[in-house]
Amino acid sequence: MTSTPLSDSAPPTQHATWRDYLALTKPKVISLLLWTTLTAMFMAARGWPGETFGSGLWLLVVVSLAGYMSAGSAGVFNMIIDRDIDLKMARTAGRPTSSGLISGRNAAIFGTALQVLSFVMLWVWGTPLAAWMSLAGFVFYVVIYTQWLKRTTWHNIVIGGAAGCFPPLVGWAAVTGDLDLFAGYLFAIIFFWTPVHFWALALMIKEEYREVGIPMLPVVHGDHMTVAQIGLYAIYTVVLSLMPVYFGAVGWIYFVSGLLLGAWLLHLSYKLYRHVASGQPAERRVAVPLYLYSMLYLALLFLAGAIDRAVLV
Numbered sequence: 001m002t003s004t005p006l007s008d009s010a011p012p013t014q015h016a017t018w019r020d021y022l023a024l025t026k027p028k029v030i031s032l033l034l035w036t037t038l039t040a041m042f043m044a045a046r047g048w049p050g051e052t053f054g055s056g057l058w059l060l061v062v063v064s065l066a067g068y069m070s071a072g073s074a075g076v077f078n079m080i081i082d083r084d085i086d087l088k089m090a091r092t093a094g095r096p097t098s099s100g101l102i103s104g105r106n107a108a109i110f111g112t113a114l115q116v117l118s119f120v121m122l123w124v125w126g127t128p129l130a131a132w133m134s135l136a137g138f139v140f141y142v143v144i145y146t147q148w149l150k151r152t153t154w155h156n157i158v159i160g161g162a163a164g165c166f167p168p169l170v171g172w173a174a175v176t177g178d179l180d181l182f183a184g185y186l187f188a189i190i191f192f193w194t195p196v197h198f199w200a201l202a203l204m205i206k207e208e209y210r211e212v213g214i215p216m217l218p219v220v221h222g223d224h225m226t227v228a229q230i231g232l233y234a235i236y237t238v239v240l241s242l243m244p245v246y247f248g249a250v251g252w253i254y255f256v257s258g259l260l261l262g263a264w265l266l267h268l269s270y271k272l273y274r275h276v277a278s279g280q281p282a283e284r285r286v287a288v289p290l291y292l293y294s295m296l297y298l299a300l301l302f303l304a305g306a307i308d309r310a311v312l313v
């Protein structure tokens with residue numbers, strides 16, 4: 001197949017390997033997305049998903065594979081659409097779509113194949129609702145976030161961040177064929193968590209975003225506004241995380257975990273806020289711990305939810 005590099009960069013002098021295609025799927029980010037999907041399956045089933053051990057195991061494998069392919073496909077299209085700006089930022093310049101190693105056309109074929117296959121797998125071996133939820137996450141990330149909001153408004157993260165809230169719904173719907181209020185809470189927890197996660201990182205790389213004209217919050221409104229917003233969203237996240245305890249959907253394991261995990265999230269957010277409010281620049285040593293911890297927070301909170309609902313409730 002002849003490939004037409006769609007980026008401005010020079011045509012590739014070497015052939016892409018499967019590793020380059022894998023890089024298009026953003027594997028590290030997907031690991032946490034998948035974690036929220038799988039733990040949501042245990043929460044939905046209130047135990048081992050599926051009627052028998054074997055059927056549950058099959059469902060877990062299918063949803064993991066299909067979930068990876070769907071989110072991976074979203075990553076591929078994100079890298080096609082963003083290849084111009086990715087090329088200009090040090091963090092992303094080496095991406096195969098930006099360097100021209102993989103042409104836009106080949107990447108699009110790869111991404112489409114992943115998405116179609118994933119949809120069919122979820123529909124056939126999961127439930128139709130799981131397939132639709134996964135497609136909704138894809139559309140949200142590619143069209144609403146990447147294509148539309150990322151380059152137009154600093155609200156990109158809050159609104160577009162909804163894309164990352166769909167994975168638990170995929171897992172939930174694959175088990176029950178339905179969604180309920182608790183599934184809605186899982187969506188909402190990630191929705192309010194995303195700004196904390198991303199803006200802490202954005203503070204560190206704002207100059208790159210400024211240079212390529214991406215209106216991330218620290219670029220548009222500065223560090224002080226960013227740390228204040230991070231603090232607010234951290235409070236929303238923690239309060240929302242604990243609310244399911246109130247209506248009895250989860251028990252003490254989740255409650256204690258949510259409380260401790262949340263206390264540390266608030267502590268790190270407040271530390272960052274105090275640092276910047278006292279007139280100091282948002283340095284790596286205060287922002288990076290929050291960025292890294294945000295991921296641990298989400299992973300452990302979902303683990304606690306799964307253990308709690310599978311064992312206690």
Ligand code: HEM
Nearest residue numbers: 028029032033036091157160161164165190194198201295
């Ligand atoms: C609009 C929403 C989001 C934005 C803009 C965003 C942005 C980013 C960026 C720019 C990075 C740095 C990646 C790098 O080093 O190249 C990152 C890392 C990461 N994000 Fe997000 N993120 C979002 C939502 C999420 C969600 C929903 C999850 C999972 C539930 C997630 C999981 C991760 C993980 C695991 C990493 C670490 C990857 C690594 O170490 O390379 N992100 N995110």
Ligand SMILES: CC(C)=CCC/C(C)=C/CC/C(C)=C/COP(=O)(O)OP(=O)(O)O
Nearest residue numbers: 029070071074134137138141163164166167
């Ligand atoms: C169910 C389903 C398919 C959901 C898909 C959701 C999804 C892929 C969320 C990922 C969020 C993310 C990595 C945003 C970073 O984009 P960016 O363009 O700001 O980051 P970059 O600069 O590293 O490309």
